[in-house]
Amino acid sequence: MPAAGPQPGHAGLRVSDQDRERVVEHVQTAYAEGRFDKAEFDDRLERAMTARVHGDLVPIMNELYGRHPARSVPYPPVAGRVAYGHRVSTGGRGETGAERLGAVASHLLPLVGLPVVGPAVVMLTAGRTSPYVRAHSVEALNFQLTMLAATIVLAITFIGFVLIPLLWIGGVVLSVVGAVAAAGDGDFRYPFTLRLVK
Incomplete structure (x- = not known):
């Protein structure tokens, strides 16, 4: 060839x-x-x-x-x-079921108690061999790190402490939207996210 x-x-x-x-x-x-x-x-x-x-x-x-x-x-x-x-994918992004499943998992694992660890594990395993999975897991990881940092900052003040539940409700909604996008072979970018991991 x-x-x-x-x-x-x-x-x-x-x-x-x-x-x-x-x-x-x-x-x-x-x-x-x-x-x-x-x-x-x-x-x-x-x-x-x-x-x-x-x-x-x-x-x-x-x-x-x-x-x-x-x-x-x-x-x-x-x-x-x-x-x-x-x-192995023969063109198109995330066309195999395994790739889509890995990408979806990176968005949903935070909802079952693995906010940072879940996307990180997906990135370091399936993300090593699939650019599609890596793109979604990196995006999910950066969002979860941003959420963690925002929670710590908001917890310092009384008003911020009251806003934390709203922050996390929004995080749950965005994670579900990200999972739906990943299942449909689509790109997804979380808003207001610090992208520390590339």
Whole structure:
């Protein structure tokens, strides 16, 4: 399979989420086939998920397939394969049931008593192999950290202490909205959130 990439001179062009996800799919497939050990897999996955320009992704594809002349198609799609017990995504965000479930869980776990730990665990597990799950779990984690900080600040004053229940009711509603968005393969951004985790 060719290591297709951008046309010559296009290495500085910004990549899209779809470009990153396609390279992640190739890395996942190579790992499932035993072509990488865990450390090599983690390294390439991190590089693919944090790539900003095509020049960041091309070396990863070259490591997988060798150097070939650039083609007009940015990155070839991966046929459906099994990795980690579920089908690797073949395009689209969060198209597998496992990805949607992980993304939904990151929003709902805080409602069952795991406000910060729940999204963090999802981010550090399923989020390592799915950009879709990672995006939702990072957003949920940042929201829960913001809620925790706001609760501490409000508890200092009497008026703020009275507002805490309203704050948490709003948090529950937003978490449910986030879960619905995640189940429908959609993006979701919590309002008034400090995004400390990237």
